Amino acid sequence: MGSDRLIRPVGEGRIALLRADITTLTVDAVVNAANQSLAGGGGVDGAIHRAAGPELMRELRERYERCPTGSAVITGGGRLAARYVIHAVGPRWRDGNHGEPELLAQAYRSAFTLASEHSCTTLAAPSISIGIYGFPIDLAAPIAMGAAAAALEAPGTSLREITFALFSDADLEVFARTL
Ligand code: AR6
Numbered sequence: 001m002g003s004d005r006l007i008r009p010v011g012e013g014r015i016a017l018l019r020a021d022i023t024t025l026t027v028d029a030v031v032n033a034a035n036q037s038l039a040g041g042g043g044v045d046g047a048i049h050r051a052a053g054p055e056l057m058r059e060l061r062e063r064y065e066r067c068p069t070g071s072a073v074i075t076g077g078g079r080l081a082a083r084y085v086i087h088a089v090g091p092r093w094r095d096g097n098h099g100e101p102e103l104l105a106q107a108y109r110s111a112f113t114l115a116s117e118h119s120c121t122t123l124a125a126p127s128i129s130i131g132i133y134g135f136p137i138d139l140a141a142p143i144a145m146g147a148a149a150a151a152l153e154a155p156g157t158s159l160r161e162i163t164f165a166l167f168s169d170a171d172l173e174v175f176a177r178t179l
Contacts, residue, residue: 004172008179013160015145017179019172020124022165023051026081028155029072031075031111033128034087036066038073044126044167048085053176056085070106073116084118086111090129093136101143104129108147116157124163127171137171141178 006017028142032048038060040049042059074090088111091103115123129135148162166172
């Protein structure tokens, strides 16, 4: 990983920020920004399905019907280096008065809980909801990192490193300011 990796210790672990394509990272679990029907799509969802291969969709169809906003489901990682993909569904941004911030926090919490239940130590997440779902990144960054810090501080968690894989320098900068 490059020199542009920013790190902050939290509890017994750390939060890392990295400008990266999440599909290239070697971690125990990768978080996907999915939709309620788990149907695949554009953005990071499309990239993860392409890189992981058809096994990912097959397993989703076999094991799950849907995934309500704010929750998450887990599959194997297919062809990814990651052992698991955790498909979390963030909210679509409307105007901020429809519970969007709490739903985004819930999506991250659900993903981190599943990771710990599967004994993951390292995890990488994209910035959920800030792409196609239009959630303002300035509001999303503190929610994402607050949820990560809480997960790393939770008693008994297996998680030691949560990396946010940001897709642009501008996104990385917003997260770095919040960190
Ligand atoms: N690695 C890391 N981040 C990425 C990558 C990548 N390979 N590709 C895109 N991003 P989005 P959402 C960033 O739109 O807003 C899908 O169709 C992207 O630049 O992927 O939660 C799903 O099926 C942005 O900063 O997810 C849903 O229908 C961030 O990932 C819907 O989009 C999230 O953007 C979910 O929308």
